[in-house]
Amino acid sequence: MSLSKQHELHERRKGRNIGLGLTLAAFMALVFGLTIVKIGRGDFQVDPAEMSSGN
Amino acid sequence: MSDASFDNRPIENEAQFGDFFALLKPRVMTLVVFTAFVGLLAAPVSVHPFVGFCAILFIALGGGASGALNMWYDADIDAVMRRTAKRPIPAGRVTRDEAFAFGLTLSVFAVVFLGLATNWLAGGLLAFTIFFYVVIYTMWLKRSTPQNIVIGGAAGAFPPMIGWAAATGTISTESVLMFCLTFLWTPPHFWALALFMRSDYDDAKVPMLTVTHGRRSTRKHILAYTVLLAVFAIALGFTSIGGPVYLTTAVILNALFIKGAWDITRRDEDMSEADNFAVERKFFKLSLLYLFASFGAILVDAVLTRMGVML
Missing domain, CATH: 1.10.357.140 (UbiA prenyltransferase)
Structure with a gap:
């Protein structure tokens, strides 16, 4: 039996696997986009006064 | 295996x-x-x-x-x-x-x-x-x-x-009134549908107003909620998000909606069955337009304000 032969299960679940793959890719794009926006806006910047008082 | x-x-x-x-x-x-x-x-x-x-x-x-x-x-x-x-x-x-x-x-x-x-x-x-x-x-x-x-x-x-x-x-008057708009719109919308669609909620033992209180009572409930809805819908027009587009739309839609609810209340089952629930069906269609047009008008006013257009 050829190693590349697709099991019937692969064919049956093809649509589901593609859908899940696209969902995960969209999730990655969302997290990446949100991170870029939040860093760009300075949401994660620490107040210099806070930093000095912490030392 | x-x-x-x-x-x-x-x-x-x-x-x-x-x-x-x-x-x-x-x-x-x-x-x-x-x-x-x-x-x-x-x-x-x-x-x-x-x-x-x-x-x-x-x-x-x-x-x-x-x-x-x-x-x-x-x-x-x-x-x-x-x-x-x-x-x-x-x-x-x-x-x-x-x-x-x-x-x-x-x-x-x-x-x-x-x-x-x-x-x-x-x-x-x-x-x-x-x-x-x-x-x-x-x-x-x-x-x-x-x-x-x-x-x-x-x-x-x-x-x-x-x-x-x-x-x-934040939560503000505007957002609470937008909540009220959909909240008070839902009962007349669904009860109008319940009047002309034979529902199988009975088989599922889900109590529906048309069955528990009767169709006459359902018609009165539609009118009561429609009047209450109009009060809150017009009030929304006098908040910071209510511009001339929304206020005009709200006045027209609520007048039509109250007229429709009044017509439903005046009818009995014989009259409704005679014309295959034409008034109830028309009211249901109007309810769909009502919600999308109301929120659409808020959106138009918001866009006009952002563009600096004063009507």
Whole structure:
């Protein structure tokens, strides 16, 4: 039996696997986009006064 | 046994990606997306477009997740009713456990990511909406009171409030009135439908006002809620988000809506059956236009304000 032969299960679940793959890719794009926006806006910047008082 | 340890028996009716999507009740989601979008855009602060997009997406996913949990709990009555018998669980394509896990995971995901993307008030409101729809409405009151439509309507009314909270981080008169608009619109909308559609809620033992209190009483309830709706809808026109477009639209729509409700109240069953419920059907169609035109007008006023156009 050829190693590349697709099991019937692969064919049956093809649509589901593609859908899940696209969902995960969209999730990655969302997290990446949100991170870029939040860093760009300075949401994660620490107040210099806070930093000095912490030392 | 084969060399693979997984279960490789052919399974009839195996769930596809679309079945899990159907669990999210995509048609209900369109209303959620639209009203949340209006709430977000009507807010007097600017939101980064990508953050705004994410907020709407997470609100929609939260709404969809509550739909999946509703289907998980209501699988027994969905199987009895013709309208819902083809849903993924009663059709045997998705198990109840799968729907529960899917709905719960998606709920947590939507709430956490809405909180992270915007603020925790918006995340908290989304969590409360899911809790309200699944626990208060679906599990508790849907099967025990004929006011179930009123209570269920509250869950569908939260999205513009969440959209507003996502933008501003607050709850205000404007967002509460937008909530009231959908909340008070839901009962006349559904009861008009109940008057002309033979429902199989009876077979499912879900109490509907038309059955428990009679059709005469349902007609009176429609008028009462329509008048109450008009008060809140016009009041919204005098807040910061109500411009001339909204106020004009609201006056016309509410006048038509009250006229329709009054006509419904004056009729009896013989009159309705004689013309195949023409007035009730017309009122139902008007109710669809009412909600989209009302929120559409808020959106137009918001866009005009942002563009600096004064009417």
